[in-house]
Amino acid sequence: MRVLLSTFGSRGDVEPLVALAARLRLSGLEVRVCAPPDQDFVQRLGDIGVALVPVGRSARALTTGASQPSSLPERAAQLIANQFDTVAAAAEGCRALVATGMLPAAAGALAVAEKLGIPAVSVTFQQVTLPSPHRPPLAFPGCPFPPEATDNRTLWDLDARNINALFGAALNTNRASIGLPPVDNVRNYVIGNQPWLATDPTLDPWQRTTDLDVVQTGAWMLPDERPLPPEVLAFLDAGEPPVYVGFGSMPMQRSTDIAKVAIEAIRAHGRRAILARGWADLTLIDGCDDYIVADELNHQALFRRVAAVVHHGGAGTTTTAAQSAAPQVIVPQAADQPYWAARVAELGIGAAHTDSTPTIESLSAALESALTPRTRARATTVAEQIRTDGATTAATRLLSAISS
Known part of the structure; x- marks a missing residue:
């Protein structure tokens, strides 16, 4: 058939x-x-x-x-x-x-x-x-x-x-x-x-x-069996869990500024970062070695090894992060994304950014909430309930x- x-x-x-x-x-x-x-x-x-x-x-x-x-x-x-x-x-x-x-x-x-x-x-x-x-x-x-x-x-x-x-x-x-x-x-x-x-x-x-x-x-x-690229695995193994930043199919506004905002907000917490290039075409902002930019990645494998996931709030990314027990910061852009941001905040598994264009200060504040032990513990509890x-x-x- x-x-x-x-x-x-x-x-x-x-x-x-x-x-x-x-x-x-x-x-x-x-x-x-x-x-x-x-x-x-x-x-x-x-x-x-x-x-x-x-x-x-x-x-x-x-x-x-x-x-x-x-x-x-x-x-x-x-x-x-x-x-x-x-x-x-x-x-x-x-x-x-x-x-x-x-x-x-x-x-x-x-x-x-x-x-x-x-x-x-x-x-x-x-x-x-x-x-x-x-x-x-x-x-x-x-x-x-x-x-x-x-x-x-x-x-x-x-x-x-x-x-x-x-x-x-x-x-x-x-x-x-x-x-x-x-x-x-x-x-x-x-x-x-x-x-x-x-x-x-x-x-x-x-x-x-x-x-x-x-x-x-x-x-x-679908269970994703694809291995992470060697350079990503090496970066993960070289230090504490980084913060992932990716906006999927969202082109974003001022994408170069978004990359800079994200990196500086993450640095404010003493964290490293992985940027997913995506349709926003996020790129390098300087020559520092505390972050990398990657293309296609296995989210299921990666999200289990990160400190938090900063994303646009698509249904798939939200579910994968929740399933992986990764605290989330959602920066919603359109359509159903504010809904998913609100759900993540209501469940206590992350933070909802209130505006579609974050600043260093506003994203840093959202990360402050997402990176707490309490949020990590709640994300771990909710992950066990995801079908x-x-x-x-x-x-x-x-x-x-x-x-x-």
Whole structure:
């Protein structure tokens, strides 16, 4: 049997599908993955023997602002059209489709599954896009909520209207082109009747509602057996545990300044540092030997050996750091990242930086909290509660659905 996993987004949208694809292949299924054509995505899927079916433009180019349409509706129309062109071909002969990633891309993939009559499941890697009376929705850029609207249910109604205004025309135009009727609520169409929440219930506890039947599988994490580079191992062995700094797929603002701010804040605590270059392209700031800059690293192996992890607050990095018992400092940039920062602070396993652009003083203050023995002890306790079976649970559930 063959299944298709479809996404469009950053590394955080692709990495969980690597874990699910690996588990599905262990169960004897053939797996196809539609994702952006970035070389690091191709490599990660290649590591587990799965070929990437490229869809759309480079996610890195879009994230860093290169060659993207001027407005969100224009970008959405492009993403949806790409899904119709690519996913339709890739889905032929598949028994099921798993859709995730940016909302318009997921909408396009689900429409293809609908046209082909393939069972589909919608998955999110954070709960902040799932309607709930317990918290407000995220506002889309350029679509702020009116200040007088404070009731959560009212805000979620406004959220649905904003999503229709941003993405409805593009989705329904493409649906009409393949003979499908229009949808009048794009958000609810994408979420479906029983969405999967692929997050850890300790880090991201879902409060049940009467409005939505959510299946929380646990986070999709693949055990990473890749060795750390010799130069990184040598640096780790040469002194006390360093502080890791990395912002993943976030381009960041003034990235050279961010590197300097991070190094100086860490030096203020007498610590060494490891900087991950990432999409922010963090670079050397001087010739001192108390830090190094590295490229692709095995976070699971590295985070067990660091004093703290400074990062942007992506779901995957947050979960890996928590699983590794590494205290965290989250400097959130966008989307769900403030949510993860708040959760880390609430759990007592790190600090939430209050601004997206830290100063030496503000980052040093956040590190002051993260580097305490109390935070380390709490992180160790929470690490024991983090599930490691999320991808296996999801694979078993999907296999059961398509075998029945």
